[in-house]
Amino acid sequence: MISTRSRTEQLPADETQESTAVARCTEYARDVVEGKILMGEKVQAACHRFLGDLERSRDPAYPWRFDAHKAARPVDFIEHFLKPTKGDYEKMTLMGWQCFIECNLYGWVSKEDGYRRFREALILVGTGNGKSTLMAGNATFLACKDGEPGPDIYLLANSKEQAGIVFNECKSQIDASPSLAKRFRTLRDGVYYDKAHATIRHRSSDSGKLDGLNPHGAIFDEIHEYRDFKLLNIINRKTVKRRQPLSIYITTMGYVMDGPLAYYYGVFDDAMRGNLAPEIGDRMFAYMAELDPGDDVEDPACWIKANPGLGTVLHLEDLEAKWQRNRLIPSERADFICKQLNIMVNADDMAYVQPEVIRRNREQVDMESLLGRRCYGGFDLSNREDFTAAALEFPLDDGRVFVLLHSWVPRRKVELDQEKIDYYGLAMRGYLTIVDGEYIQQEDVYDWFIAMADKYEIVSIGYDPANATRLRQMLETRFDCQVIRQGPITLNDPMKDIKEQLLAGRVISNSDPMLEWYLSNVRISSQTRHTDKENWMPLKRNKFRKIDGFMAFLDAHACRMMKEPAGIVYTAPRVRVVDLGGRSNRRMMRERM
Numbered sequence: 001m002i003s004t005r006s007r008t009e010q011l012p013a014d015e016t017q018e019s020t021a022v023a024r025c026t027e028y029a030r031d032v033v034e035g036k037i038l039m040g041e042k043v044q045a046a047c048h049r050f051l052g053d054l055e056r057s058r059d060p061a062y063p064w065r066f067d068a069h070k071a072a073r074p075v076d077f078i079e080h081f082l083k084p085t086k087g088d089y090e091k092m093t094l095m096g097w098q099c100f101i102e103c104n105l106y107g108w109v110s111k112e113d114g115y116r117r118f119r120e121a122l123i124l125v126g127t128g129n130g131k132s133t134l135m136a137g138n139a140t141f142l143a144c145k146d147g148e149p150g151p152d153i154y155l156l157a158n159s160k161e162q163a164g165i166v167f168n169e170c171k172s173q174i175d176a177s178p179s180l181a182k183r184f185r186t187l188r189d190g191v192y193y194d195k196a197h198a199t200i201r202h203r204s205s206d207s208g209k210l211d212g213l214n215p216h217g218a219i220f221d222e223i224h225e226y227r228d229f230k231l232l233n234i235i236n237r238k239t240v241k242r243r244q245p246l247s248i249y250i251t252t253m254g255y256v257m258d259g260p261l262a263y264y265y266g267v268f269d270d271a272m273r274g275n276l277a278p279e280i281g282d283r284m285f286a287y288m289a290e291l292d293p294g295d296d297v298e299d300p301a302c303w304i305k306a307n308p309g310l311g312t313v314l315h316l317e318d319l320e321a322k323w324q325r326n327r328l329i330p331s332e333r334a335d336f337i338c339k340q341l342n343i344m345v346n347a348d349d350m351a352y353v354q355p356e357v358i359r360r361n362r363e364q365v366d367m368e369s370l371l372g373r374r375c376y377g378g379f380d381l382s383n384r385e386d387f388t389a390a391a392l393e394f395p396l397d398d399g400r401v402f403v404l405l406h407s408w409v410p411r412r413k414v415e416l417d418q419e420k421i422d423y424y425g426l427a428m429r430g431y432l433t434i435v436d437g438e439y440i441q442q443e444d445v446y447d448w449f450i451a452m453a454d455k456y457e458i459v460s461i462g463y464d465p466a467n468a469t470r471l472r473q474m475l476e477t478r479f480d481c482q483v484i485r486q487g488p489i490t491l492n493d494p495m496k497d498i499k500e501q502l503l504a505g506r507v508i509s510n511s512d513p514m515l516e517w518y519l520s521n522v523r524i525s526s527q528t529r530h531t532d533k534e535n536w537m538p539l540k541r542n543k544f545r546k547i548d549g550f551m552a553f554l555d556a557h558a559c560r561m562m563k564e565p566a567g568i569v570y571t572a573p574r575v576r577v578v579d580l581g582g583r584s585n586r587r588m589m590r591e592r593m
Helices: 012-034 041-056 068-081 096-107 131-144 160-176 230-241 260-272 298-303 315-324 330-339 355-359 409-415 423-428 442-453 469-475 487-502 513-521 548-563
Strands: 002-004 064-066 092-093 108-110 118-123 154-155 191-193 198-204 215-222 246-251 283-288 374-380 388-395 402-408 432-435 458-462 481-483 522-524 536-540 574-578 587-591
Touching: 012 041, 012 068, 041 064, 041 096, 041 260, 041 283, 068 092, 068 096, 068 131, 096 108, 096 118, 096 131, 096 154, 096 283, 131 154, 131 160, 131 198, 131 215, 131 246, 154 160, 154 230, 160 191, 160 198, 160 215, 198 260, 215 230, 215 548, 215 587, 246 260, 260 513, 298 315, 298 355, 315 330, 355 487, 355 513, 374 409, 374 442, 374 548, 388 442, 388 548, 402 442, 402 513, 402 548, 409 432, 423 432, 432 481, 442 458, 442 469, 458 548, 481 548, 487 548, 513 522, 513 548, 536 548
Parallel strands: 118 246, 118 283, 154 198, 154 215, 215 246, 374 458, 402 432, 458 481
Antiparallel strands: 002 092, 064 108, 191 198, 374 388, 388 402, 522 536, 574 587
8 A cells, every 4th residue: 555645635536546547457457467566476366367357247248237337436445534543654655466355356246136246255365465454444434334243344354463453553544534433432342433333343263252253254364374274264254144244354474384374375376377267266366476496586586576565665776685684595585485475395305396396387278188098007005994085196298297186084083173274175176085984995996997998098006005906906907007106216216206296397287286285295205214315205284284185195206107118298188079879978089199
């Protein structure tokens, strides 16, 4: 948020303010798309989506329309009524990126009933860019100007102290505004707008007062610190009684690699790219400012991608000075990269790969193009009362590999929720099967391979002989199977080869969140008998950070290295799909070139 020294407080006419706010939003989107403003690919995706939705809204069948008046109202409110509480400033003006967020959140409505389109939003920007100030303004707007009877607004965080940051900013903004100070009561326990029976309160995940809430608006601060979905689920479940609730997640990047942010990061990115079903993705908005995978963290020219306030609330010379002070101290360097550049960093020295390496491997492949291709399988049964996973590795024509992964977990394991992942969301998206019962039957894995064999040519399947006797016997009736012994002599070379592929950005999984979770959980064994000869063995970070999917991928890769001569590249057969009486009876006819 820009704070200006202008003493002009006359509010422009509604039409002028409305057109100005929408014009600034649209201009920002076009400047990003055209490269006039340097931003990362995720912000570019959000801008492309906005401009594309404007065109789609002309179609009578498209369910959403952009209401310019509603889009301008929060911008009008913040800029006219809210006063800066820090610095020598008298008026606040939204920066282009902030105007873009506000106009999107409040401007898109349903053609059918006029209610707000977006119900959830993820705002990811580097520290110091003014997101807390902006969200405090949103809390006040939702309380008094959103048209909801008796709106309850909650400012939430992982700790009581963090929850108080946006709340105290909200109180300070109201107290500093002559117009709002007369209409609101700001008390220690909450902010009250009696005219609309509205309240603004703050809560944390360790609060005992989470029952009986009826939130219209929820602003979750710094969700990178959340280790589970408890607070998020409690609040979001209680918004169902509201006509147009809004949950906003604001954060920088963080160190909790398997918490809600890691999940939301992928889901909201999918929404911006149109990869989710419309009934889900159409309700989600994201502004995710970060460096791109190929950017050099030491190049200040690209820092604006994670810091859209650079040049206004942040200054490049200050960031450069901070970088020079911290770049040679490992912990401080990691903190700058994580918090200022929004690149997730794993501080664990024995981590198999760092988060930014995982992010390099997010290319997409059309699944139809894989039909009929050669591939190698692997599976990891582990404890059948726990996770089980199977994988296929496809060598691609350009030397990259595609990994197709599936996991199974018993319902009892889901109910225990020890891993703190979004089991049901992952199951709905097809990455995970929740099995009724207390264990995974080996027939489930066998059936998956049989189903995959109808689509792809499975050359061989690698397996750990310790737990797989019956499954191996079943598979051998249809497939070639290869023993992959689980020791450093066997796994060292494939494990290092996979890491080299990951470092080069040559592993494609269509951003499979389960594979990324498994990868982030892998450590390299520090046992002397392994490290003395630099023989790698995979270990999990702790008993709740599973690596079964990685082990299935590793077995498939080891199998391929054993079976496939070095350097050979297989070209996919041409596949013609013939429909013989419906999708359930579809058959593939392969014609080798």
